[in-house]
Amino acid sequence: MGFTIGGIREMRSGARRRHRGAAGTAVAEYTGLWGWAVTPGARAEAGSCSCGEPACPAPGAHPLDFAREVPAGTGLDRASDAWAETPGAAMLLPVGRAFDVLEVAEQVGRRALVRMERMGLPSGPVAVTPTGRAQFLVAPGAAAELPALLYRMGWDDAGLDLRAYGPGTHITAPPSDL
Template structure:
């Protein structure tokens, strides 16, 4: 199972509600609206990983081992409590459970998205 870092947050502006962080509301959207599990992940700044390991092999590109995943269907309040335990964590989506990720060239990916949309399939 791999992980992808959530990016829908950049698409949707103005998701700040009730004083919650943008990450918290994005995670609530992933779990509640899309039905995806979310795993708190490490972040990297200047090549240093937030996990605390001095020689982290994948800075900012892995789940935090000590953080519990947030299950699909979690409410905004449940997400708020869970994300308060890991402030500043990246939202990572475990692939291979509810959806898959396929890496293709940009031109092919754009054509595929257009075709999938025309077919009426839900796109994340």
């Protein structure tokens, strides 16, 4: 399963559709089709962050303080109108509500997907970042349970290149700088 930006179609006239940007349609797909909230975020611009903070710890990957979130379930018209309030913002998905994220190196993620397919296990959406990481969107609460699971399996000191993201974090959504 993957992301299909622009998959939402509407039965209205083309005149109304021309006023919507691709970003508004993508936001509507995340909120309406996938049922996820979308948060306007800062953009990465030439190695710095659009928030203006010179020492920004997460350039282009954090919510804008002044922007309001577009809630899950928002339709195309309302999502487009809401996104027009923050033109050019990056699309961020809040983690910990509809999903948590387990992140590994891309090669490890590809091997895991092949193994899961061979075992007949379903997978949720998976994103690959330009920095060579694979992000598996998993059930909410999985990030909090991961340390105990790794301990029970004896992998707690294995030095795994595994990151877990839960409530209070965000991931960038395509299309985006990151």
